[in-house]
Amino acid sequence: MTSTTSEPVDVTTSSLYLDGFPHERFTAMRETPGLTWHPYGDAGFWAITRHADVKEASKRPADFSSGIGHTNLWDLEPDALEARRSILDTDAPDHTRLRRLVSKAFTPKAIRVWEDVTRQITCELLDDWMEKGGGDWVAEVAAPLPIRVILTILGVPVEDADYLVEISNYLVEGTSDKPSLPADAYGNSTELRLLPFQSPASHALYEYGEQLGAKRLADPQEDMVTMLVQLEDDGDRLSHNEYRNFFHALVFAGNETTRTAITHGAMAFADNPDQWQRILDDPAMVEPGVEELLRWATPVLHMRRTATADTELAGTPIAAGDKVVMWYMSANRDEAVFDDPFRFDVGRDPNPHLAFGGGGPHFCLGAFLARMEVTVLVQEMRKRNMVLETRSPAVHAPSNFVHGVLAAEMGVSHG
Amino acid sequence: MGENDAADDDAAHEDAADDRVTLTLDAEVCIGVGQCELLEPDVFRLDDDENISAVIGEGRLPRDRAEAVVDKCPSSAIQIAGD
Numbered sequence: 001m002t003s004t005t006s007e008p009v010d011v012t013t014s015s016l017y018l019d020g021f022p023h024e025r026f027t028a029m030r031e032t033p034g035l036t037w038h039p040y041g042d043a044g045f046w047a048i049t050r051h052a053d054v055k056e057a058s059k060r061p062a063d064f065s066s067g068i069g070h071t072n073l074w075d076l077e078p079d080a081l082e083a084r085r086s087i088l089d090t091d092a093p094d095h096t097r098l099r100r101l102v103s104k105a106f107t108p109k110a111i112r113v114w115e116d117v118t119r120q121i122t123c124e125l126l127d128d129w130m131e132k133g134g135g136d137w138v139a140e141v142a143a144p145l146p147i148r149v150i151l152t153i154l155g156v157p158v159e160d161a162d163y164l165v166e167i168s169n170y171l172v173e174g175t176s177d178k179p180s181l182p183a184d185a186y187g188n189s190t191e192l193r194l195l196p197f198q199s200p201a202s203h204a205l206y207e208y209g210e211q212l213g214a215k216r217l218a219d220p221q222e223d224m225v226t227m228l229v230q231l232e233d234d235g236d237r238l239s240h241n242e243y244r245n246f247f248h249a250l251v252f253a254g255n256e257t258t259r260t261a262i263t264h265g266a267m268a269f270a271d272n273p274d275q276w277q278r279i280l281d282d283p284a285m286v287e288p289g290v291e292e293l294l295r296w297a298t299p300v301l302h303m304r305r306t307a308t309a310d311t312e313l314a315g316t317p318i319a320a321g322d323k324v325v326m327w328y329m330s331a332n333r334d335e336a337v338f339d340d341p342f343r344f345d346v347g348r349d350p351n352p353h354l355a356f357g358g359g360g361p362h363f364c365l366g367a368f369l370a371r372m373e374v375t376v377l378v379q380e381m382r383k384r385n386m387v388l389e390t391r392s393p394a395v396h397a398p399s400n401f402v403h404g405v406l407a408a409e410m411g412v413s414h415g
Numbered sequence: 416m417g418e419n420d421a422a423d424d425d426a427a428h429e430d431a432a433d434d435r436v437t438l439t440l441d442a443e444v445c446i447g448v449g450q451c452e453l454l455e456p457d458v459f460r461l462d463d464d465e466n467i468s469a470v471i472g473e474g475r476l477p478r479d480r481a482e483a484v485v486d487k488c489p490s491s492a493i494q495i496a497g498d
Contacts, residue, residue, distance in 0.1 A: 360491075363490075
C-alpha cells in the first residue's frame, strides 16, 4: 500500500457517529479523485465512497475477496475466522454453493408466503403503540417487528421468543463495541474471540439453533429451520459450522438491519410531514416511498473486501492484501447519481440505492424480506392515517458499521 | 428511459423494435436471487427445485430493459448476446 499526500481523514472513531453519520467528511471524500487512504489499527484501508466505485468493487469478487481476513474493518486470527465464518465471509466456489442452498428461502415468491403473518404482527404492534399515544418507536415497534417476523419464519416456538429477543439485543449492543455480558454468560466456555461479535450471546444463539435444528430434523415442520436442516443439493448439505453460523446470521441480520430501516423511516416521516402526506394522499407513493426510506436509512454503513492481487480501482493502484471498504451510505448520497441527495423525496425516480449492497454475489440475501416488511409497515401506518412527531432527539448508536438508533421518542396523531 | 416517448412516438416505437436484443443466462454463475424474474417475468423463470434461473422463450427485450436486468443481476449471470 501507499499513502496519499493529503492528511488522512478519520472516519472510524465511534464518537464521530454519535450525532448520526458524518456526512460532510464523506462528501469531501467523494469529491477527491481516486480512493482515499485511512489509517486503521496496524494497517489501514482504502475508502470507496462513490456510487459507481462501490458497484464496481462489489461486482469484482475475484479481485476483492470476502473470504480473506474478515468483512469488517479489523482482521480476525485464522482460527477465529474459521470458527465464525458465515456466508458473508466466503468466496466462490464455496459461496456459490452456500448461497444456492439457502437462497430458495429468500426469493420473492418464497417471501410472499410470510406477508400475512408479517401484517398480523405489524397491526398488533401499531395498534398497541397508538393506543398508548406513542413512546419509544425503537423499543416498541422497530425492534419487536423484525425479530418477531424472523423468529416466526425460522420456526422458533412462541414460548422461546422472549429468550431469543434478549439474546439478539445483546448482539446488537455488541456492534457498538460495549461488551456488557460476563464472558461465562449463558454457560459460555468458548474464547470470546472465536464468537461472532466476541459475545457470549453468540454462544447462546449457536446452542439454541443447534437444539432447534435437531428437533426439526427429528420432527419436520413448515419453517425455515426445517428447510435448512433438510437442505440437499445433489447430496450436499450445510455442515454443522455452516448451519450454526447461518442461523446466527439470520437472527442478527433479520433483526438489526430492518429495525434500523424502520426507525430512520419513521424519523424521516416525522421530519418531512409533506413527504408523509404524499404517501397518505396516494397509495401509489408507497412503493417509491419504501425505496427512498431504504436509501435514507442505509442500515449497514459499510462492508470490507481484501485485494487478492495488485489491481486498480477508480484510478488508484491497490496492492495485494490491501483492505478496501465500500461505504454504502456515502454511495447513497452521491451527487453524481441522486439529484439533491440530502433531500428525502418519496417520489424519487430512478432510485438506484445501494442499501442492499452494490450488487455482486453478496447482494443482501434478505432484500425481498426487508422490502416486504417495510412495505407492510408503511401500508398499515397509512391505513391508520398515522402522523408521527418527534418528541426528543434520537439517540444514535456510536457505531461506524451499523446506522443504529438506540431510542427515538415519538408521539402520534391522526392525520 | 421514456423521456422522449411523447415527443416522438412513432420514431421511438420503431427504434424500440429495432433495438431488441437477446439475453443469455449462465447457469453456472446464477445464485438464484430471483431478481430477473421479478423484473422481467416473461423472459426469466427461477426454477423452484434447482434454484437457478433460466431464459424462457426467445429471451428478447428492448435494449434499455435488457441492460437494466443485466445491471440488476447480482451474480452477473445475465448477458446480452453479441455484446
